[in-house]
Amino acid sequence: MTILIIGGNRFVGKLLAESLLKLNQEVTVFNRKGTGPKGCTIIKGDRNNLEDLKQIDFTHFNCVVDMCLYNSGQFKLIEPFLNIKTPYIFISSGAAYKDPDVWPIDENNELLGMEAYGNYGIEKAEVENLISNSNLKDYKILRPTYIVGEGNHNPRLGHYIKCLQNKETIHIAGNGENLISLVFAEDVVHLILLMITSDKPWHDLEDYNVCNDEFLTVNSLIDIIAKELNIKNISKLSYHSSKAILPSNTYGVFKNDKVKTTYNIEFKKIKCM
Numbered sequence: 001m002t003i004l005i006i007g008g009n010r011f012v013g014k015l016l017a018e019s020l021l022k023l024n025q026e027v028t029v030f031n032r033k034g035t036g037p038k039g040c041t042i043i044k045g046d047r048n049n050l051e052d053l054k055q056i057d058f059t060h061f062n063c064v065v066d067m068c069l070y071n072s073g074q075f076k077l078i079e080p081f082l083n084i085k086t087p088y089i090f091i092s093s094g095a096a097y098k099d100p101d102v103w104p105i106d107e108n109n110e111l112l113g114m115e116a117y118g119n120y121g122i123e124k125a126e127v128e129n130l131i132s133n134s135n136l137k138d139y140k141i142l143r144p145t146y147i148v149g150e151g152n153h154n155p156r157l158g159h160y161i162k163c164l165q166n167k168e169t170i171h172i173a174g175n176g177e178n179l180i181s182l183v184f185a186e187d188v189v190h191l192i193l194l195m196i197t198s199d200k201p202w203h204d205l206e207d208y209n210v211c212n213d214e215f216l217t218v219n220s221l222i223d224i225i226a227k228e229l230n231i232k233n234i235s236k237l238s239y240h241s242s243k244a245i246l247p248s249n250t251y252g253v254f255k256n257d258k259v260k261t262t263y264n265i266e267f268k269k270i271k272c273m
Helices: 011-022 072-081 115-132 157-165 185-197 218-228 257-263
Strands: 002-006 026-031 041-044 063-066 088-091 139-144 146-148 182-184 206-210
Touching: 002 011, 011 026, 011 185, 063 185, 072 115, 088 115, 088 185, 115 139, 139 185, 146 185, 157 218, 182 185, 185 206, 185 257, 206 257
Parallel strands: 002 026, 002 063, 026 041, 063 088, 088 139, 139 206, 146 182
Antiparallel strands: none
């Protein structure tokens, strides 16, 4: 198969490209830096630039995975180039949901953008709406929660590990008892690989929450990491801090029954690191 990854030069996109290459798939990555794993075809360009998008022969690919689509303007720019029958996978976010009245959140919840994530969640919701109303016939929308793992440019677990190891203050939003859902990067990649290689027919709209089965508080997450590092005396905790890396979001947990049933996938837990 021939796969185009928009992004593909860091974290999940890079891991996906490397995994596809190991399966002997033909991989092309398109990004501003013009970098990617060895073995990929690399196209350097900015997705916000019409002339750069014209470099890509979208008819050549069996699937397009869009890792870095953040706003409606970007989708409107790329939409005319997309082959309507070519499978398209959009990496959205759990932040696209409206703050719910009932949680854990499932895929039936309204899309509006969670207040805690500002424009990021609003814009992801807007993009989803555009995709669902576009001419694309074969697409899937993934809504991952906090993605963690090696190479993450967003310092989530790595931030806590660093602070614990260096005995630095850990900044926490609120009282640290807000629930969160996590997912490892390799599980996100595994799911995308299943989608690309599966014989299951694609439908007009398939949307999935992507998260593991744990509901953790920030406090319990820090305790788990400290235990894994064999650190008995946790460094200073600063609550209600504006420097916290995770927002104090009451609605941070999601159901993953739909994706687990459809693709028979299990997710790695933090407690099993």
